[in-house]
Amino acid sequence: MPVQQICTVVSMEQLDADTWWMVLEVGKLVFKHGLRGGQFLHVKCGDDQLLRRPISVARTQWDEPEDTAALIFEVRGEGTRWLSQRKIGDKLDVLGPLGNGFDVLDGGRYLLVGGGIGVPPLIEYGESPRWSQVAVLGFRTKDKAFPSIVSRFQENCERTYLCTDDGTLGRHGFVDGQMREVLEKDNDFTAILACGPKPMLKNVANVAAEFGIPCQVSMEERMGCGVGACLVCATAMKDGAMKHVCKNGPVFHAEEVDWDA
Numbered sequence: 198m199p200v201q202q203i204c205t206v207v208s209m210e211q212l213d214a215d216t217w218w219m220v221l222e223v224g225k226l227v228f229k230h231g232l233r234g235g236q237f238l239h240v241k242c243g244d245d246q247l248l249r250r251p252i253s254v255a256r257t258q259w260d261e262p263e264d265t266a267a268l269i270f271e272v273r274g275e276g277t278r279w280l281s282q283r284k285i286g287d288k289l290d291v292l293g294p295l296g297n298g299f300d301v302l303d304g305g306r307y308l309l310v311g312g313g314i315g316v317p318p319l320i321e322y323g324e325s326p327r328w329s330q331v332a333v334l335g336f337r338t339k340d341k342a343f344p345s346i347v348s349r350f351q352e353n354c355e356r357t358y359l360c361t362d363d364g365t366l367g368r369h370g371f372v373d374g375q376m377r378e379v380l381e382k383d384n385d386f387t388a389i390l391a392c393g394p395k396p397m398l399k400n401v402a403n404v405a406a407e408f409g410i411p412c413q414v415s416m417e418e419r420m421g422c423g424v425g426a427c428l429v430c431a432t433a434m435k436d437g438a439m440k441h442v443c444k445n446g447p448v449f450h451a452e453e454v455d456w457d458a
Contacts, residue, residue: 199239199424200230204291206283207265212343216314217281218255219268226294227257227264234321235298235392235415235448238268239423241290242276249292250276251420251443255317256324269317269346295423296447299413303327305387308379308410309354310372310401312393313337316346318415319392323350328387330354333379335372335393339365373400380408388413391451402451412451418442433458 208220226232234256239249255267272278283289299322301307306329311319316334323330332350336342338361350357358375359367368375372393380386391401392415405412421429425444433455434440440449 198230199292199295200226201290201292202226204289205263206285206287206289209283209285210345211281212269212345213340215272216341216343217270217272218345219270219280219283221266221268221289221291222260222263223257223266223291223293224263226266228259230294232257232264232266232294233298235318236294236296237423237443237447238266238291238293239295239420240268240280240292243279246276246279248276248421249423250280251295251423252280253318253415253447254294254321256321267320269314271314292423296443297445299390299415299448301325301328301390302387306330306385308333308376308386308389309350310376310389310391310393311335312372312397313341315391315393315397315415315417319390320346320349322390324353326353331379331383331386332357333360333372333375334358335360335362335375335397336366337362342366371400372397373404376401377404377407380404380410384408384410386410391415393417395456398451398454399456402454402456405451413448414451414454415447416442416449416454417447 204221210218309332312335388411398414418430421427425441430442431439
């Protein structure tokens with residue numbers, strides 16, 4: 198059950214002109230309410246914005262006197278621009294936890310596949326010592342592969358592969374090509390966990406199916422209410438049902454999504 202509360206900004210780091218790393222004190226949302234990476238918080242962005250903004254949680258931590266949650270977001274409009282202007286000590290009206298994170302098992306082994314702003318929601322899964330990980334991370338260009346994010350995977354995963362659309366860092370190409378190359382040599386994974394834009398997720402799902410590996414995908418959709426009451430983030434399933442990304446997701450099993458809808 199999500200709760201509404203006032204959270205305090207304890208850290209603000211500007212990663213580039215459009216991207217920010219914000220850390221909030223979130224009461225006991227982690228310890229008591231189970232907030233974890235891959236879920237999201239619905240943040241009120243000033244009095245002039247009617248709708249809250251859904252911001253994915255990159256990582257969480259039990260702490261005293263309050264738990265903390267890291268949010269990494271891009272400025273894409275007036276709401277997120279307002280959010281990027283907050284200072285340490287500012288208060289935010291937050292609703293959460295919302296959505297479902299990835300379903301993982303202690304002792305498992307996971308292939309993490311992230312693209313662009315879909316990389317941050319995988320950080321907590323990439324850092325955890327409770328399972329083994331290999332990461333494939335894709336970015337538009339070298340300048341978007343922020344060292345403060347990439348290094349967390351490199352320090353904790355068995356291997357971390359980087360791809361860029363323009364070839365300025367790592368493999369020149371998309372993550373599904375690198376993913377296929379990894380799986381041709383090593384496909385001993387409990388599951389694939391993927392987050393990124395829908396075209397990327399569709400390709401990842403196809404490769405996962407080809408190798409017979411379960412795949413969970415975190416969908417990116419515009420949201421209105423954040424609790425499943427409106428239809429803004431409804432997405433089609435293969436069985437003909439419509440599910441809400443905010444309430445039923447954002448994580449789905451790849452085989453249940455209608456990728457051609």
